[in-house]
Amino acid sequence: MKKLLLSILLAGGLFGCRKLDQPITREFTETAYWRDSQDALDALTACYEHLSKDDYFFGDEALSDNAYNSGGGLINVNAIANGGYDAANGRVADTWNYYYTTIRRCNTVTTNIDRVPNMDATLKARIVAEARFIRAYAYFQLTAWYGDVPYYTNLISIDESRTIARTDKNQIQQFVLAELAAIQKDLPTNVQQAQNDRGRVTRGAAIALSARVHLFRSEWPGVVADCEQLITKTDNGTYSLFPSYSNQFTVANEYNSEVILDLQYGGGRTYDKQRSFMPQTIAALRSVLVPTQDLVNDYIMTNGKAIGDAGSGYDENNPYVNRDPRFEATILHDGSKVIDFTGTVQTILTKPGSVPATNTVDDQGASPTGYYFYKYYDRAAANYASSLNLIMIRYADVLLMYAEAKNELAQMNEAVWNQTIRPIRVRAGFTDAGATQFNAGLTQDQLRTGIRRERRAEFAFEGLRVYDIRRWKTADAVMNRPVRGIKVTSGAFNKDPNGYIIVENRLFTNPKHYLWPVPTVERDQNKNLSQNQDW
Template sequence: MKKVNISILLCIFVFWGCEDDLNLISPGEASQTIYWQQERDALLAVNAVYSELDGPQMVQELDAVTDIGFRASSGPGTFHDVGAGTIDPVNDAITSQWNRYYRGVRKANDVITNIDRIKLGDAKVLARLKAEARFLRAFYYTQLSSLWGDVPLILEPLEINDHRGRDAKVKVVDFVISELDLIITSNALPKSYSSADVGRVTHGAALALKARIALRNGRFGVARDAAQAVMNLGVYELYPNYGKLFQYAGENSKEVIFDRQYTVGGNTYNAFAYSAATIGGSSVVEPIHNLFKKYEYKGTVNPNNPYENIDPRWNFTAYYTGEPIGNSVYNSWPDSKTTDRVSANEWATDHGYNLKKWIDYDLDKGNPGIGAINMILIRYADVLLMYAEAKIELNELDQSVYKAINDVRGRPSVEMPPITTGKTQSELRQIVRNERAVELAFEGLRLFDMNRWKIGDEKAGLVQGMYYQAQGSTNWIIWNNGFVRKFRADRDYLWPIPQVEMEINDKITQNPNY
């Protein structure tokens, strides 16, 4: 990927996307001298801001740099280095995320600065579009401040030589919360859309994002109230089938608050890139043993089958030996005769498990290269768990905390035993943290949770993989290939500022110890 610094990105006026539909992205250019004349100009410009939203890499792959997953090595400059603890400022994967978020900021700033020039259009629609752009800018700054800490807070289009230094993280967080408050109180965003506009930002999304950034930054009262406001809307509910929530059947359900929309024939991705070799996939991303250990058992543990009676969410999240997969059975044990055998080739799993979440085998098997399952960025279960966590941290251990957690655990298709009352703050803290790990695995949230809880060192050490039985043995053992990860608490809670930015922007500084 070509490296581009934000100083240049923020001054170039290019709209990527000239279709009314959010899903259809095609290149085009528009001049400031003829643009911003009518409502359609604003619509196309806002659609371009959506095009920079997180996709599979930051939803599925990001969890592989944490304590619950593994990202395979496929050359230098990938998320593998982030997971390994060998990240550096020239890492291409990190640079590409920085550039993408600032492209989103630049595009949003263009809209926010120019939309009021439009005279031909519905004032209510234009106000909504402006609020959408402001939300998207707030989303990008939520991610930027969470990953890099202090970042340039740029709120207007820049001239080509206008370099900016880093603003304190607290200033960025204050801005995002105040911006979301203005969006929320303006009531410019609807609670829901008709089918033609599904996928656009809603009032509930603004509240949920406010809860997220507040929780990430220890503002528990703000997070509690914002999450409660989402719950009080009466718009959202848990989707009954946990597995199908991450397939085509669950798209645009009442659990989805905000997502990245994809469509066949428009914006697509390789659906099996992070999946099993049996279905023609590549094991780029894998769940590991540490995730497996976090799932509880519904009943007695069977020493002859550690996968029996386990929380159903494990079965919906990972492929493991013995599971049906298409017309075959997944088998990654060392004596397997299938293409899934652990370390069989460069495409096979390194640690024995494969990612099942986000796979719709029946519908994508014909052409996985044009997968189009929407990437959920915020959903209702996350809001319930954010509410519970905020209340726990405030030591407000009332019945609503138990209800929020148990609603998630009690979802049809999951039906885990409810958490009983009488727990201490410390006990509930561990319960809600574990619940987030198993409920939200491989949804791009684990790194942010680990960073704010300061438990980054839990990913360090030998990476352990699947439970398996050696040939001729009745004992279950844990596979590993000897890979050891590192974590530096004095450095790795933040990502490095990309080196290319450091070289071009003389006002920006590097994060410590890079």
């Protein structure tokens, strides 16, 4: 078969077995395919395999002020985070290639499914709806990163791929929203979905993704309307907060009441990214994806106050005492205890001069910030290869999207608070009324600050922060700061005036860095692809 030149034409392994957590193992010629419904399901599985990947899920965290990635791993996201990249950057090129392959696979399903003879109409409608959802997700990702991009819903030819121009991102995002609305009738709810179909797209996922697109566009009434379909009604699915914040990120509790959409792993599909973020003494590898001091500082106290607020009770000499319970569930710090793969309890020491020094900032293979991520650590992983599903959308996000939208519409009140922020904090383990009860004396700006901080704490290490700081247009502020680590009093460290380790300086230029450049390799092959501002 002739090799296709452009990534928007790459179909790479279109067909696979039906089970979503298994890799593609079968390929068919066009003449021998689309014979029955199983062929259609297998082609759809190939779309699911290209929904997203662990490199993006974890790597996106390092594109924000939550995390730092040292070296060129995770497809060179560090160069993007520090502003030292161009249109040839590995992640910039990979994301474009990846999602156009996704679109190609989905277009293959929607274009060819009518060839299947005597197919059950309900199953056919569901398969098409799932493919349209995945395609809509791919287009949303492309517009979020690049802005205007080539847009098509058919199987374009090689010649067309060499001349297609970019379409306005707003037109594409309107298409995404229209698709997500149109497919809902053909998707089951999470209650109706058969157990062997777990992991497939549901009606609730379509609604929640629509809310996320509206959120990205600051379309607050749209966010409210979508979220209310899941918060105040049950005919689109039944969701609730899982009782334990930390335990929802375990294999034992996959497909729990909070999960709306997750990336499927297991069987033949695993990932070993925990070797990049856990301490060396546990993962037996360098720790290169690590939390920042700025993330740590944003966790509130158990009384609901930020660490810099009067009366917070924050003690700089005991900085991890009386903090948001989600902090301990997400981040390992000096003195944290963790059970390793052998069942041994390890005490993690990160301060300079500690003995042993393996996990301290003194060691070149240890975290340079003095912190490690703990969320998504999977002790059940064999040889570090985890089969734990990665949650892409969960019900807590619906609640916090709703809270943010209501506040932006100046409609935040005690009733909305008690629907959203309060249950999330109670689930996290807060008991102090200062953290759980609505404060009617707060201004809209103060509530905005609190809601944004809540999102950061709730979703740390889940890859959402980078989208938030870009849609809020705060990235040019928070990403122009140095990456900081723990406060030290000794050692030859580069430190800020307050004694915090400076790991790296970052640069984020407004407006240039709010959009990635169109990859060089794509523009070399298609002269009709324009470039983003300042690139």
